[in-house]
Amino acid sequence: MGPGLILAVAAALGAQAPAMVGEATGPSCREAAGNWIEDSSEAALEVAVAPVAGPRALLALRARSGDRLLVVRGGDFSGADFRRAQLHNICFVETNLAGSDWRGAEAAGIGFIRTDLTRADLRGARMAGVLLRNPDMTGVDATGADFSGGRIDGNWHGSFEGLRLDRADLRGFVFDCGITLGDNCTSAWGISLRGANLARARLSSAWFQADLTGARIEETEVGLHQLLDLRPALIAASVLVRGG
Numbered sequence: 001m002g003p004g005l006i007l008a009v010a011a012a013l014g015a016q017a018p019a020m021v022g023e024a025t026g027p028s029c030r031e032a033a034g035n036w037i038e039d040s041s042e043a044a045l046e047v048a049v050a051p052v053a054g055p056r057a058l059l060a061l062r063a064r065s066g067d068r069l070l071v072v073r074g075g076d077f078s079g080a081d082f083r084r085a086q087l088h089n090i091c092f093v094e095t096n097l098a099g100s101d102w103r104g105a106e107a108a109g110i111g112f113i114r115t116d117l118t119r120a121d122l123r124g125a126r127m128a129g130v131l132l133r134n135p136d137m138t139g140v141d142a143t144g145a146d147f148s149g150g151r152i153d154g155n156w157h158g159s160f161e162g163l164r165l166d167r168a169d170l171r172g173f174v175f176d177c178g179i180t181l182g183d184n185c186t187s188a189w190g191i192s193l194r195g196a197n198l199a200r201a202r203l204s205s206a207w208f209q210a211d212l213t214g215a216r217i218e219e220t221e222v223g224l225h226q227l228l229d230l231r232p233a234l235i236a237a238s239v240l241v242r243g244g
Contacts, residue, residue: 027067027068027089027109028089028108028110028111028129028131029069029071029090029091030109030111030130030131031109032069032091033091033133054077055077055081055082058070058072058077058087059082059085059086059087062086062088063086067088069091069109070089070091071090071093072090072091072092072093073094074093074095075095075096077096077097077100078096078098078100078116079098079100079101080097080101081100081101082100082101082102082105082107083103083104083105084103085102085105085106086106087105087106087107087110088106088107088108088109088110089108089109090109090110090111091110091111092111092112092113092115093114093115094113095112095115096115096116097117097120098117098119099118099120100120100121101120102120102121102123103121103122103124103125104125105125105126105127106126107127107130108126108127109129110130110131111130111131111133112132112135113134113135114133114134114135115135115136116136117136117140118136118138118140119138119140120137120140121140121141122140122142122145123141123142123144123145124143124145125145126145126146127147128147128148128149129148130147130150130151131151131153132151132152132153133152133153133154134158135158137159138160138161138162138163139161139162139163140160140162140163140164142163142164142168143166143167144166144167145169147165147168147169147170148169148170148171148173149171149172149173150170150173151173152176152206153177154177160190162190163190163191163192164191164192165196166194166196167195168193168196169196170196170198170201171198171199171200171201172199172201173198173201173202175202175203175205175206176202176205177207190210191208191211192210192211193210193211194211194212194213195214195215196212196216197215198212198215198216198217198218198233199217199218199220200218200220201220202220203220203221203222203226204221204223204242205223206223207225210229212229212232212233213233214232214233214234215233215234217230217233217234217239218236219237219238219239219240220239221241221242222240222242223241223242224241224242224243227241
């Protein structure tokens with residue numbers, strides 16, 4: 001076990017929103033970590049402390065812990081095999097997950113905060129309610145993944161270059177990008193959203209380069225700067241346009 005690896009077990013934090021279909025019933029990483037602007041929010045994640053040594057130990061602890069939120073700080077899980085694993089309600093904070101394999105994993109309520117996911121394989125992973133906060137997702141393949149109800153907020157020091165979200169379930173997904181160095185999502189993205197379901201998603205604050213060919217647009221919130229990008233998309237219902 002590396003010296004930087006600490007696992008905390010967080011208790012439920014007040015009343016929780018109703019669970020989505022397929023979502024775990026305990027507190028999610030997104031709910032516990034709070035909003036991007038709350039600098040003190042991560043302190044709530046450190047309630048109790050225990051060590052964990054490697055992927056097998058983490059999987060065993062998750063199985064024993066019910067729906068309690070687990071927080072992994074630091075650690076090297078590069079190349080780890082999490083295929084079809086049950087890893088719901090986990091926050092990874094400043095963790096190395098480069099090249100890890102999440103195909104078919106059941107991980108509702110998971111979160112990646114300042115975490116290295118370079119070239120990770122997330123194809124078909126079920127991560128409803130996922131929190132993506134300043135991750136490095138360079139070259140990540142999340143084709144067919146379930147990120148419904150998830151959120152990206154702030155990625156100035158991370159990357160989404162080459163991220164593939166083709167045919168992903170992004171219903172209700174929020175791109176929450178500000179204008180400061182801390183919460184700006186950067187514009188140097190090359191995201192593929194071909195065939196993704198963006199029903200009721202919020203894209204208006206993001207300035208990215210994306211392939212939206214065949215993406216489902218249904219009550220989706222976009223910005224004026226994104227209207228031309230919708231030409232190859234499937235417009236299934238009204239488009240909500242936000243100026244600014």
